[in-house]
Amino acid sequence: MAEEKDFTQPQPEGEEGQRPNEARRNFLKQSSILTAFALTPGVAVKAADLKFEEKVAAAFEKVNVTLEINGKKRKLSVEPRTTVLDLLREQLHLTGTKKGCDYGQCGACTVHVDGQRVLSCLSLAVMQDGKKITTIEGLADGDKLHPMQEAFIKHDGFQCGYCTPGQIMSAVACVREGHADSDDEIREFMSGNICRCGAYPNIVNAIKEVKNGGQKV
Amino acid sequence: MNQFQYVRPTKNKAAIDTVAKEQTAMFIAGGTNLLDLMKRGIVVPEKLVDINKLPLRKIEKENGAVRIGALALNGEVAEDKLVMEKHPLLSQALNAGASAQLRNMATVGGNMLQRTRCPYFYDTALPCNKREPGTGCGALQGYNRMHAIFGHSDKCIAVHPSDMSVALVALDANVLVSGPKGDRKIPFSEFHRLPGDTPQIDTNLQKGELITAVEVPETAFTKNVNYLKIRDRASYAFALVSVAAALQIENNTIKDARLAMGGVAHKPWRLTDAEKALVGKPATEQTFRQAAEIAMRGAKAFEHNQYKLKLGPNTIVQALKNAAAAV
Numbered sequence: 004m005a006e007e008k009d010f011t012q013p014q015p016e017g018e019e020g021q022r023p024n025e026a027r028r029n030f031l032k033q034s035s036i037l038t039a040f041a042l043t044p045g046v047a048v049k050a051a052d053l054k055f056e057e058k059v060a061a062a063f064e065k066v067n068v069t070l071e072i073n074g075k076k077r078k079l080s081v082e083p084r085t086t087v088l089d090l091l092r093e094q095l096h097l098t099g100t101k102k103g104c105d106y107g108q109c110g111a112c113t114v115h116v117d118g119q120r121v122l123s124c125l126s127l128a129v130m131q132d133g134k135k136i137t138t139i140e141g142l143a144d145g146d147k148l149h150p151m152q153e154a155f156i157k158h159d160g161f162q163c164g165y166c167t168p169g170q171i172m173s174a175v176a177c178v179r180e181g182h183a184d185s186d187d188e189i190r191e192f193m194s195g196n197i198c199r200c201g202a203y204p205n206i207v208n209a210i211k212e213v214k215n216g217g218q219k220v
Numbered sequence: 221m222n223q224f225q226y227v228r229p230t231k232n233k234a235a236i237d238t239v240a241k242e243q244t245a246m247f248i249a250g251g252t253n254l255l256d257l258m259k260r261g262i263v264v265p266e267k268l269v270d271i272n273k274l275p276l277r278k279i280e281k282e283n284g285a286v287r288i289g290a291l292a293l294n295g296e297v298a299e300d301k302l303v304m305e306k307h308p309l310l311s312q313a314l315n316a317g318a319s320a321q322l323r324n325m326a327t328v329g330g331n332m333l334q335r336t337r338c339p340y341f342y343d344t345a346l347p348c349n350k351r352e353p354g355t356g357c358g359a360l361q362g363y364n365r366m367h368a369i370f371g372h373s374d375k376c377i378a379v380h381p382s383d384m385s386v387a388l389v390a391l392d393a394n395v396l397v398s399g400p401k402g403d404r405k406i407p408f409s410e411f412h413r414l415p416g417d418t419p420q421i422d423t424n425l426q427k428g429e430l431i432t433a434v435e436v437p438e439t440a441f442t443k444n445v446n447y448l449k450i451r452d453r454a455s456y457a458f459a460l461v462s463v464a465a466a467l468q469i470e471n472n473t474i475k476d477a478r479l480a481m482g483g484v485a486h487k488p489w490r491l492t493d494a495e496k497a498l499v500g501k502p503a504t505e506q507t508f509r510q511a512a513e514i515a516m517r518g519a520k521a522f523e524h525n526q527y528k529l530k531l532g533p534n535t536i537v538q539a540l541k542n543a544a545a546a547v
Contacts, residue, residue, distance in 0.1 A: 066226060083226035083268070086255070106256050110321060119324045125255045126325070129226050130248075130270055173321065182320070194455035195319020 068132045072097070073141025079128070087123035087131060088112045091138060099139040099168050103197075110196035113169040113176075114138050120176035122195075139168035142175065150218040151175050154209035162200035170196045174210045175220055183214040221258045228270040232398055232430060235269050240400040240428025247271050247430060249291055250326040252318075253334040261344060262335075262351055276329075276432055279303065284438050287396075290329030290431040294384065295320065297328060307436050309466050312447035313387035319456045329431035332385050332395070332411065335422065336378035336486075337458050338367070349375045350419040357419075365524040366460070369532065370485040376419030377522065379483055380412060381458050386482035387447060389490045390464040393436045399429035408434075412487030419486070441466035441478060446542035449482070450535055459483035461531050463539035467503065474498045474507070479515065479540075484532060491515040494536070503544045505537065512536040 065080045072095065081090060088105070091097045091114070103111030105124045112123040115137040142149040151171050154160070161167040173196045177183050182192035189207050198206065213220060229235045239245045244266040248254055257263040276291040279300050286306050288297055297303055298314035318326065335341065340348045340358035347355035359367055359377050367377040385408070393408040412423050425431070444467040451457040462482035468475040477498040479491040494515035501507040512533035521529050 082223070084221045084223055084258075106259065107252055107322060110319065113321055120321050121325050122252075122321045125252050125322075127226075127248075127251060127255065130228075130251070130272065177320070180320070191455050192320050195321045 066129050068129055070128070070131060070133075071135040073137060081128045083127065083129045085128045087114065087116075087126040087128050087136065090128040091123065091136075097138055097140050101165055101168055103166065103169070108197070109166070109169075110173060111166050111169040113172040113196065115172060115176065118179075120173050137172075139172060142171065149175065150213050150216065150220060151178075151209070154212045154216075155206070158205045158209040158212065159202070160206045160209040161198075161202050166196060166198045166200075170198065170206055174206070174213070177210060178214050178220045183210050186211070221255070222261070222264045222266075224265055225267040226270065227267065228273055230273045232274055232276075232432070235271050235274060236398060236400060236428050236430050238267070238269050239430070242267055245269055249330045250293070251330075252322050252326045253330065257335060260342060262342065271430070282435070285435045286438065288328055288434050288436065290433055291327050293324060294318070294326045294328065294331055295323035298323065306438055306442060307387075307391060308442060309391060309445040309447055309464055310384065310387045310436065312445070313383045313462075313464060316447055316449040316462070317383040328384070328434055331382050332388070332431070332434075333423065333425075334382055337381045338378035339363070341378060350378060350415075353418070353420050360522070363524055364522040366458070366483075367522060367525050368485050369519040369521050369525060369528050370481075370489055371414045372486065372520070373415045373417065373419070375417055376415035376486065378415070378419070378486060380422075380485070380487050381483075382488065383447070383449060383459065383462060383482060385412070385488040386462055386464045386480050388434060388436065389488040390466060390478040390480035391436050391439065391441070392478075393434050395431055396433040396435060397425065397429045398432050399426055403432075405435075408488075409490055415486045422486075439466075439478075440468050440476070444469055444543045444546050446539045446546060448535055448539035448542060450531060461528055461535045463535045465536070465539035465543040467498070467540065467543045469503050469544060472502055474501055474503050477511075479511070479536065481515070481532065481536070484519075484528065491536075493517070498540075503540075505541065508537045508540040508544075509533075511540070 065082055067080055069078050088100060088102055091100050100114055100123060101111040103109035107122050107125040113120050114123045116131060117134050151174050155171055173193060177192050183189050186207055189210050239247055246265040246268060248268045248270050249272060276289040278289045279292055279302060280287050286302055294314050298311050304311045338359055340346050340362060341350050346358040349355060349357050357376055364377060368379050389408045395406045395408060395411050397404055397406060406424060410424060413421060446465050449459050449462040451459055459482050461484060464480045466478040477495045479495050481489040481491060494511040497511045497514045498507060515536055516533050519529055
């Protein structure tokens with residue numbers, strides 16, 4: 004890991020020396036929070052009215068978990084109902100893993116847990132105690148992209164890019180599992196990743212190239 | 221998702237005692253269906269008992285059967301050497317279900333306990349006797365394209381979504397359970413229930429009972445088998461109709477047969493009369509067509525699933541042809 008920032012702490016906005024991408028991401032995060040408030044005043048007011056909420060929350064304590072995320076060990080405190088996806092995105096600000104449907108139907112949230120591809124939206128963080136999680140952020144070796152990332156770029160394996168982190172995590176697992184021996188097998192074993200833009204033929208080509216390229220995946 | 225307490229026992233007894241004693245406690249294993257239901261507020265447990273630390277994941281040979289631990293993952297069972305050798309039909313059915321990611325999470329025990337995917341069950345704004353007994357069945361007069369043609373009642377016409385269970389009922393598997401009153405063995409065909417007047421109850425499992433394993437007796441159905449699943453897209457969709465077919469053929473004569481359907485009833489639907497009609501006959505399309513006709517006796521469709529009356533027998537014939545041709 005190049006960065007050793009503690010993402011469990013709130014990140015300062017408009018930090019000096021940040022890369023343009025980061026500034027854009029921060030802006031998006033901020034503005035979407037503002038939009039959410041603007042659009043749902045009723046809900047916000049209602050939530051404030053529910054004073055008993057606090058008492059209920061006290062009865063359901065946070066639980067300590069230790070996870071290794073992208074090679075870095077982290078001791079975290081989570082509510083039992085926190086999914087791995089929400090932990091990654093909301094608490095650790097690892098927003099590479101995408102929330103598509105949040106119901107296990109689209110594959111955008113695919114990560115590796117102990118080397119196996121799973122859906123982070125249907126995994127409780129508390130149930131992964133002691134496990135190793137790899138996200139799209141942990142795939143590259145420093146500035147050197149993973150062969151699958153290179154192949155997706157070369158073969159134009161995406162348009163809007165929203166499903167791409169999930170596609171790539173799934174594709175890496177597909178090759179490692181030995182399920183990339185033919186176009187049909189790739190299609191079958193990649194069927195859990197939906198691409199609304201329809202980049203499927205290019206995704207198959209990218210996976211084939213990595214599979215046949217003989218690089219370490 | 222509602223808040224809940226979380227415990228992770230390491231002994232079967234501790235897990236069973238907790239769920240048996242506490243009304244709103246539930247087991248969680250893979251969580252692929254339970255968390256989905258909790259997010260929608262359809263199931264609201266106040267305590268989750270994580271059973272993943274229990275020693276229930278082994279796949280082994282035992283007394284003329286393959287014993288598959290309840291926590292074995294769908295993906296690892298599908299690709300297990302012993303399962304592929306002894307029960308290729310089960311392997312095919314598992315690989316036809318869900319996606320690679322979900323098969324890496326979902327357990328064997330959880331697969332058979334998954335709830336229906338009837339849209340009226342999932343939409344909390346609409347009536348559903350399974351979700352909220354007494355509110356009525358939205359599907360009966362509604363959009364019932366995915367629904368049952370066998371064994372339904374005027375209270376519920378939902379179907380059971382599991383592929384694995386269709387193979388297991390065909391293979392005469394047993395479900396091994398441990399509960400507060402001890403251990404018992406449930407024949408797979410008696411594990412799931414028809415809806416009747418109590419569609420809210422899917423299985424004959426009692427409160428606090430924990431599935432520990434499924435036992436699949438060894439048979440000669442190791443070669444001529446086929447699990448054929450017809451769906452709206454080529455992969456990663458629930459079955460419109462599926463068929464598990466297994467044949468024992470000697471000199472082109474069918475010595476024994478197993479046949480079951482998915483996507484057509486509230487439980488995996490074994491077709492014993494059709495099986496009998498196959499035995500002793502030549503393995504020809506004509507034989508298969510006759511068996512398919514027998515299989516469809518008593519089928520009753522609704523406004524939007526009439527197509528299943530035709531798709532059903534055609535799928536049976538094709539699955540039997542595939543099984544007969546398998547080498």
